[in-house]
Amino acid sequence: MKKFYFVFFILLSFTKIFAQDSGIYESYLILDTNTNPIASEFYDLQGNASSINPDFINANLGTYQSGESLILRGAEIKTFKCVADDILNGQLEYRVYLQSASTLPVFQNVSFLNFISNDGASLCSSNSFSLQTWRNDAFNINVLSGLSSGDYYLEVFTKAEYTPSTPPNNFRFDSNGGFNYRASFRVDNPPIANCVPSLSVNLDTSGNATITTADIDNGSTDDFGISSLSLDINSFDCSDIGSPVTVTLTVTDTLGQTDTCTTNVTVNDTTAPTITAPANVTVSANASCEATGVTLGTPTTADNCGVATVTNDAPATFPLGTTTVTWTVT
Known part of the structure; x- marks a missing residue:
């Protein structure tokens, strides 16, 4: 059947x-x-x-x-x-x-x-x-x-x-x-990376600065979703002061396709150096009622990126009385 x-x-x-x-x-x-x-x-x-x-x-x-x-x-x-x-x-x-x-x-x-x-x-x-x-x-x-x-x-x-x-x-x-x-x-075509054209960052008191992808990304897109954003450089120090640093943002989609863009990052040192003058000095005047060859001592200085110069406006010859000496650090 x-x-x-x-x-x-x-x-x-x-x-x-x-x-x-x-x-x-x-x-x-x-x-x-x-x-x-x-x-x-x-x-x-x-x-x-x-x-x-x-x-x-x-x-x-x-x-x-x-x-x-x-x-x-x-x-x-x-x-x-x-x-x-x-x-x-x-x-x-x-x-x-x-x-x-x-x-x-x-x-x-x-x-x-x-x-x-x-x-x-x-x-x-x-x-x-x-x-x-x-x-x-x-x-x-x-x-x-x-x-x-x-x-x-x-x-x-x-x-x-x-x-x-x-x-x-x-x-x-x-x-x-x-x-x-x-x-x-x-x-699914590759993503489109879009960066801010430039960025300025300030070093902290220790002479360092960091950035994230959010600081560089300027609306990168992909039709079906971005998997990750990454930077080739994200930290800076005193050696980066001067010429802008070129930072590359890499955008990766869910298929592993990538696109890149770049931003010029300018690194600034906005922390002023500090200086503490040496102790007051008392010297005896010579027969001409003045003093020469006076040793003023050494000031205490500090800076996040290092002290370049220390100068003062002391005269070669000190008259009788009190003379104020100004120290300058850069």
Whole structure:
């Protein structure tokens, strides 16, 4: 009993397939993707349970970054024909559009599929050429060409031109009942790094300064998210005073793609040095009522970036009385 129902189901299915005088009973799209190391993968449009090929409908064809390609190599169809009809050629039509698109582009018709082989007789005809294979794998269309970042659909259907045709161009379609066959993919172009043109930082009392990516970043962007921001230089000291220091910001997205920009960082020392004068000095005047060669002592100085010079305005000869000496440190 189980065997009877199984055989009945198979016969019913083939009867439905061959209800027309001709048609397409299998369709495949030939693609090179970055998700499968095998070149020219055949994707099954109809999702036949007996096929070992991956299903195309609702498939995720992967995420593509700058410099990569998604190549539409071509298509293959398997057709049947009965007494009244003759298959002339196979054809593929496709279109690519954003998943968020409100207006869809027209389908593109590529080169004909070539006759490959006669595959035997069908249930509707005993002719050995009733079943045929048509294929073209030389389209070599880069589906990603000209696409900006976004989530896209690749939508396709196949058709076979047949005779008798009055007028010509009668077609049998494999279009998923008019809904066509559709798979998705993503284009993720590199991030765009944007830096502030310049930055000024002041050293602290210990002669150091640090910056973060927030100080340099000026609104870097990526369509699907930034993974990290980093700086090649984020700390400065007294040796950086003078010419601006070029700092590079690296922006990395979730795919590991990067972009960079630079900022000129000027390092300033705004902490004034300190000085403590030596103790007061009392000396005796000579016969001319003046003093020369007076030893004033050494002041105590400090600076976050070091003392360059210490000077005073002491006269060579001191008169009687009190003379105020001013010390200057730079």
